[in-house]
Amino acid sequence: MINTAVFQNKKAAYYTLGCKLNFSETSTFGKMLMELGVTGVQEGEKADLCLINTCSVTEVADHKCRQAIHRMVRENPGAFVVVTGCYAQLESERVSKIEGVDLVLGSNEKADLIQFLSDAWTSKESEREMGESNENNSLHQYFSVKTKNIKSFAPSCSRGNRTRYFLKVQDGCDYYCTYCTIPYARGNSRNPSIDSLVAQAQKASEEGGKEIVLTGVNIGDFGKTTGESFVDLVKALDQVEGIERYRISSMEPDLLSDELIDFCATSRAFMPHFHIPLQSGSDEVLRLMHRRYDKALFAHK
Incomplete structure (x- = not known):
């Protein structure tokens, strides 16, 4: 079940790399989050949620993805950071180890992005309230099945x-x-x-x-x-x-x-x-x- 309370009055920043399809999917994610009470950040504001939709056509693209993730983490301290897209599928474990990244979703899992995000963000908020360090907890999660098991289709x-x-x-x-x-x-x-x-x-x-x-x-x-x-x-x-x-x-x-x-x-x-x-x-x-x-x-x- 989606915890709608965790999304209320939150601000989100989005960054998309790659093809038109990625931009379309990011726009759809943004629309879904808006329906849950999340608004986009305005210039000069800090985000509560950062979503990076990645590309992986070349090694240059991979490098740009890592740069974008680091920049989003640096510019939005304390934000919940979720990474999805092609680079997240191919290098999910590596991406999950980047400091500041909370959740990594592969190509099959992004169809259920809202549910994954709800579960992980709720856990992070609960741990913050209890004053626990998240250094060794259940966060920094990554989910990606093998290529042959990618079956989902996320409408956009x-x-x-x-x-x-x-x-x-x-x-x-x-x-x-x-x-x-x-x-x-x-x-x-x-x-x-x-x-x-x-x-x-x-x-x-x-x-x-x-x-x-x-x-x-x-x-x-x-x-x-x-x-x-x-x-x-x-x-x-x-x-x-x-x-x-x-x-x-x-x-x-x-x-x-x-x-x-x-x-x-x-x-x-x-x-x-x-x-x-x-x-x-x-x-x-x-x-x-x-x-x-x-x-x-x-x-x-």
Whole structure:
């Protein structure tokens, strides 16, 4: 059970590294916390809660994550600090040992972030009231299952202070490319149903949303969980009244079907624009990277 009292009249600071999907998830966490009585810090204020959503695409990203954690701890003394995201999944024990970090949640556990946070923050508040040192207590907890056991999907349809929403349609990746850590950090490809995503888009429209960006780790792989397809999702979302524009985030060239291209060229609301990654112009390098396309396929798209 969530202890709502621990959240009342608290102020939170958020820091996000990495992709649009991370920003969307952080925004959703912030909205959930706001509903429990937590407000965002204003300039010059100290936070009671710090949430860092991390990235781990490269060693540089890992270094930036550690820097961000140290900075948040330093600037908000005494705050409850929770770290989640890809770096938290891959290096959960290491992150938990950073001074000032109270809770680390991997990719599977962040779907239940509020419950984990409620339990751990309540424990910390109780120990403070009893005057106990938390140096050797149950805090500094970390929770992360192995990659093969990452099954949860945390829904996210969020916005900042504008009318553009970010709708998470997919998570995880089955493309174990040579250089990439994301499948290990996010787990295998999974997705919710088209009906549930249409319902989220309709709610965004009712809230005044005009534009939705579809986000995910490998969104063209949508459908692995439900037996549906990405083009069917696009066609269903195009019918949601009130949403004037949809944009599709980065999509692998081998998953960008001609049917999808043709539909977006004439659809009511989907913008005729695609971001198609190209890691190399060399077929040999693409093969060594375990990419699932070559120059000819990319040129065709």
